[in-house]
Each structure stands twice: as structure tokens, then as C-alpha cells.
Amino acid sequence: xxxxxxxxxxxxxxxSITDFLYxxxxxxxxxxxxxxxxxxxxxxxxxxxELLVQNRVIFFGLLIAQLxxxxxxxxxxxxxxxxxxxxxFVAYSALTGLTFSTLFLIYTSAxxxxxxxxxGGSFAGLSAFGLVTxxxxxxxxxxMLFGLIGVIIASIVNIFMNSPAIYWITTYAGxxxxxxxxxxxxxxxxxxxxxxxxxxxxxxxxxxxLYLDFVNLFLFMLRLLGNRRS
Numbered sequence: 258x259x260x261x262x263x264x265x266x267x268x269x270x271x272x273s274i275t276d277f278l279y280x281x282x283x284x285x286x287x288x289x290x291x292x293x294x295x296x297x298x299x300x301x302x303x304x305x306x307e308l309l310v311q312n313r314v315i316f317f318g319l320l321i322a323q324l325x326x327x328x329x330x331x332x333x334x335x336x337x338x339x340x341x342x343x344x345x346f347v348a349y350s351a352l353t354g355l356t357f358s359t360l361f362l363i364y365t366s367a368x369x370x371x372x373x374x375x376x377g378g379s380f381a382g383l384s385a386f387g388l389v390t391x392x393x394x395x396x397x398x399x400x401m402l403f404g405l406i407g408v409i410i411a412s413i414v415n416i417f418m419n420s421p422a423i424y425w426i427t428t429y430a431g432x433x434x435x436x437x438x439x440x441x442x443x444x445x446x447x448x449x450x451x452x453x454x455x456x457x458x459x460x461x462x463x464x465x466x467l468y469l470d471f472v473n474l475f476l477f478m479l480r481l482l483g484n485r486r487s
Contacts, residue, residue, distance in 0.1 A: 274447065280464075281460050282464075283464075284464035285467050285471070288347070288349075291351055292350045292354040292472070295353075295354025295355055295357075300358045306358060306359070323349060326345060335458060335462065342458040343461060364485055368483045368484040369479065371482065375482065376475040376478050379474065380439055383440045384440065387440035388444065394440055394445075397440070398437070398441035398442070401435075402438075407430075412427050424480075428480045436474065442466050443467065
């Protein structure tokens with residue numbers, strides 16, 4: 258994609274951009290709320306939680322369903338009806354909540370809540386930076402995407418090596434990568450709207466992008482800040 262298009266002058270005024278961003282963050286908040294509610298209520302149901310933890314087929318089936326749903330959303334959201342795209346976004350948020358419920362078995366509820374609010378504050382600052390900075394963050398975004406590939410590969414390798422050093426390196430790298438992607442994706446989203454308007458369910462697509470940045474930043478920060486259960 259030609260990033261020069263991000264900075265093409267248009268007649269879209271600031272109030273229109275504000276309204277668009279309000280929709281994006283509202284949908285993102287809805288997604289996070291659904292994820293949090295599903296995770297919490299599932300964690301309060303011992304039989305459901307036990308089923309997720311002990312039945313690998315169900316747990317990995319949920320992970321595969323998540324990947325399939327986000328891939329399907331990315332492929333069809335630009336041409337689907339708003340209702341269909343919204344339903345897919347809500348379904349993905351709920352599936353993520355089911356898998357996130359297992360975090361309550363690893364970390365204390367207080368540390369999960371604390372990390373969530375710290376992540377929220379960090380995300381808000383990074384997203385605001387992406388909105389107001391005059392610097393083109395396209396280079397940062399490309400660098401972070403390459404870094405993400407490296408973290409994924411290292412994490413897969415570490416499943417077999419079980420190296421504490423690799424674990425902590427990928428943890429710190431993950432925090433930096435999703436911090437950078439948050440600023441980059443926010444800037445790109447604003448620029449896409451400025452260049453082409455809100456067609457193709459752009460608000461929902463942007464909400465999913467920022468939602469993914471948030472939850473991944475949260476997961477890596479939870480590694481650093483979360484208090485594990487004894």
C-alpha cells in the first residue's frame with residue numbers, strides 16, 4: 258500500500274474524524290467489555306473452566322475458531338453488511354473471553370485487574386501519540402511487524418526449549434512491539450479515513466485492529482506485572 262495516500266489533503270473536517278474515531282473506540286470498548294465479561298463469568302463456573310483446561314480438543318478448537326473468525330472478518334468485513342461485520346466482531350470477542358478465562362487460574366484476579374488498567378492507560382497514551390504526531394510511523398510499523406514475526410517464531414521454538422531467557426526476551430520484545438503497533442495502527446486508521454472516508458465498515462475493521470493491539474499488549478504486560486497463584 259502506498260503510504261503517501263495517508264497524507265493526501267481532503268475536505269474531511271476534524272469533526273468528522275472525531276465522530277469516526279468515536280465509533281472505532283466505542284466498538285473496541287464493546288469488544289473488550291464482552292471479552293472481560295465472558296472471561297470473568299466463565300472463571301466463576303468451575304465445571305466450564307475445568308472443561309476448557311482438561312479437554313485440549315475443546316481449548317485448541319477455540320483457538321483455531323478464533324484464528325478462523327479473525328481471518329474471515331479480515332477477508333469479508335469490507336464488503337459485508339454492518340450487521341454481519343458487527344456480529345463477527347462480537348463473536349470473536351466472546352471466543353477470546355472463553356480462552357482468557359484460563360488466565361484466572363494462573364494469575365490473581367487483583368493483578369489481572371491492575372494490569373488491565375495499566376494497559377488501558379498505556380494504550381490511551383500510545384494511541385493519542387499516533388493521532389497527533391506529524392511523523393510518518395510507516396517505517397515503525399514495518400519494523401514492528403518484522404519483530405512480531407520473530408517473537409512468534411521464538412515463542413514456538415521455546416515451547417520445546419523451555420528457556421527462561423527466551424521467555425523474558427520475547428516478553429519485553431512483545432511489549433515494545435505492540436506499543437509501537439498501537440501508535441502506528443492508530444495513525445494509519447486516521448489516515449485511511451482521511452483519504453477515503455468510512456466505507457467498507459472501516460470503523461469496525463479499525464476497532465478489531467486496535468482491539469488486537471490492546472489484548473496482546475495486555476498479555477505481554479501480564480507476564481511482567483501479573484502475580485502468579487501459588
